[in-house]
Amino acid sequence: MNIVILGAPGAGKGMISDYLIKNYGFLQISTGNILRENVAGRTELGIIAQKYMNRGELVPDDLVIGMLKNVVLGTKAEFIFDGFPRTLNQALALDDICKIDLVLFVDVQKDVVIKRALGRRVCAKCQRTYKIANYKKSICEDCGGELIQRADDTEEVIEKRFETFYKQTASLKDFYQNKNILKVINNSNSIEETYENVAKAVEDFRRKQ
Ligand code: AMP
Secondary structure, three states, X not given: OOEEEEEOOOOOHHXXXXXXXXXXXXXXXXXXXXXXXXXXXXXXXXXXXHHHHXXXXXXXXXXXXXXXXXXXXXXXXOEEEEOOOOOHHHHHHHHHHOOOOEEEXXXXXXXXXXXXXXXXXXXXXXXXXXXXXXXXXXXXXXOOOEEEOOOOOOHHHHHHHHHHHHHHHOXXXXXXXXXXXXXXXXXXXXXXXXXXXXXXXXXXXXXXX
């Protein structure tokens, strides 16, 4: 079973991926994380991608699709695609790479997202995310890496990322709705409620197999 997680920036895609990894053993592919690793490693891809990311724009399709193929092809696992696809071209490319069984569209109000993103820190080494309200230290408890604010987690860039999301990604909701594999997950309330709805969506799918 392969799952796509769609949602506005800061909607909680990473948090839902973590839940699915822990409880169901999926392999997460976060294009945002892979791109940030490339930026940190100053690879050729990272140097190009950084310009787009810092402006809150999408990295060009050919680069992201090529990067994803490198990771997925030849790996045998049940995948969670977190932050991919973000354009119709990417969605069509993904259909050629593997069969998508379930798409979780994480729905959340914009003001909630801005508040969450501004209160988020990420480990510069392993990418684990922390809420500053729950975790006061400046070092990652898993790997000891430094916790930093993402360069694109400022209010100005978040606004831009929202605009990008509505212009280029939100229409994928209809794309997957038409395939009858879309499930909307409201993530404006409690985490417990979100997890319960995610678990139900996965288990409903598995029961039907
Ligand atoms: P994320 O961590 O998923 O919020 O992604 C952070 C940034 O990485 C986005 O704002 C984009 O600039 C870039 N990015 C991540 N995934 C993609 C994708 N599938 N297509 C294009 N750009 C992406």
